[in-house]
Amino acid sequence: MTTALAPSRLHAADLARTAAVGLRTRKLRAALSALGIMIGIAAMVGVLGLSESSKSELLAQLDNLGTNLLTVQAGSGIGLGSGELPEEAGAMIARIGPVEQTTTVSAVDANVFKSDLVPSSQSGGLTVQAVDLNLLDTLAGTVADGVFFNDVTASYPTTVLGSVAAERLGIDEVTGTQLIWLGDQWFTVIGILDEFALNPDFDRAALVGMATADAYLDHDNVPTSILVRADPAFVDDVMGVLAATTNPQNPEEVQVDRPTDALEAREAADDAFTALFLGLGAVALLVGGVGIANVMVISVLERRSEIGLRRALGATRRHVAVQFLGEALLLAAVGGIGGVGLGYLVTTIYANVRGWGTLVPPIAIAGGIAAALVIGAVAGLYPAIRAARMSPTEALRSQ
Numbered sequence: 001m002t003t004a005l006a007p008s009r010l011h012a013a014d015l016a017r018t019a020a021v022g023l024r025t026r027k028l029r030a031a032l033s034a035l036g037i038m039i040g041i042a043a044m045v046g047v048l049g050l051s052e053s054s055k056s057e058l059l060a061q062l063d064n065l066g067t068n069l070l071t072v073q074a075g076s077g078i079g080l081g082s083g084e085l086p087e088e089a090g091a092m093i094a095r096i097g098p099v100e101q102t103t104t105v106s107a108v109d110a111n112v113f114k115s116d117l118v119p120s121s122q123s124g125g126l127t128v129q130a131v132d133l134n135l136l137d138t139l140a141g142t143v144a145d146g147v148f149f150n151d152v153t154a155s156y157p158t159t160v161l162g163s164v165a166a167e168r169l170g171i172d173e174v175t176g177t178q179l180i181w182l183g184d185q186w187f188t189v190i191g192i193l194d195e196f197a198l199n200p201d202f203d204r205a206a207l208v209g210m211a212t213a214d215a216y217l218d219h220d221n222v223p224t225s226i227l228v229r230a231d232p233a234f235v236d237d238v239m240g241v242l243a244a245t246t247n248p249q250n251p252e253e254v255q256v257d258r259p260t261d262a263l264e265a266r267e268a269a270d271d272a273f274t275a276l277f278l279g280l281g282a283v284a285l286l287v288g289g290v291g292i293a294n295v296m297v298i299s300v301l302e303r304r305s306e307i308g309l310r311r312a313l314g315a316t317r318r319h320v321a322v323q324f325l326g327e328a329l330l331l332a333a334v335g336g337i338g339g340v341g342l343g344y345l346v347t348t349i350y351a352n353v354r355g356w357g358t359l360v361p362p363i364a365i366a367g368g369i370a371a372a373l374v375i376g377a378v379a380g381l382y383p384a385i386r387a388a389r390m391s392p393t394e395a396l397r398s399q
Contacts, residue, residue: 328380
């Protein structure tokens with residue numbers, strides 16, 4: 001009575017050793033093959049990490065600034081009105097129930113210079129805006145140095161500079177004695193503001209009080225824009241009635257915007273670029289896979305004697321196939337892990353430079369390694385099958 005022989009088995013430890021033979025004996029070739037995978041994975045992880053870090057920063061910024069800020073301006077409708085906002089528009093808007101705060105801004109026809117000796121043509125792109133005392137509260141603005149207007153200073157020739165305006169005028173701190181030439185007379189600088197994320201126009205402006213604009217600059221204070229903070233739960237409702245409330249006779253001449261829509265549009269544009277760069281990363285990953293396939297085919301041709309000897313000593317076709325497939329997977333795993341590490345490092349460095357928090361989604365890490373292994377498996381499948389089909393006599397005779 002004969003006993004059937006149990007099929008031979010290749011243990012995991014043996015598989016790991018045999019799969020690593022090609023990598024250990026051809027280190028430079030293995031490193032270059034893994035590099036292609038590494039670049040592709042690093043590109044994909046870096047793009048996803050930077051996208052998520054940027055998005056996280058944007059969401060934090062929106063949470064801080066609020067999405068309930070609305071801007072009312074004179075539009076370019078086809079009505080028969082004056083094309084300006086009514087002087088009483090701010091007071092009428094404030095009576096809307098869900099409206100929490102309003103502030104009125106009026107553009108002043110005046111230039112700002114460091115001294116009266118600067119030619120009038122060299123305005124530096126700075127503007128003059130008449131504002132009321134609610135500006136900072138409505139816009140969640142802050143003072144970088146000095147103070148903002150109060151009931152007294154808003155009636156005298158004093159000015160508060162936006163961050164860019166202060167920089168262009170060469171003023172980096174407030175001493176209480178700095179004077180600038182504004183509207184053909186001297187104004188005292190009493191404050192410098194931090195950057196306005198939602199209203200960059202104020203960064204390039206010299207602000208004056210409404211009473212000051214009337215008394216010293218012969219300005220009529222007709223509103224150029226009205227900034228509105230509404231109850232977040234009723235923002236859409238407020239937007240629906242703002243035009244009619246602002247100018248009941250010609251509501252079509254009123255334009256209502258939400259500044260945070262611009263930030264969200266910017267994020268949508270960033271998402272489009274993210275998809276583009278992910279596509280480029282996928283192409284690099286595919287090129288890396290082709291590189292692995294090429295290296296594995298050459299390896300099979302170079303190692304025919306090894307394949308023939310192993311087959312003569314009892315290795316089955318499956319053993320040979322698993323060996324070469326394992327080698328391809330090992331190359332891909334090295335490239336995938338290295339690519340994830342490189343992508344995380346690039347994300348961390350760039351995020352720190354931009355002042356963002358580093359955020360690499362777990363799906364990018366796990367997906368990067370998984371994608372590398374899939375590419376490695378696909379790339380190594382044909383060379384493994386080709387190696388397994390070699391007969392011992394054919395492989396030994398070819399040497």
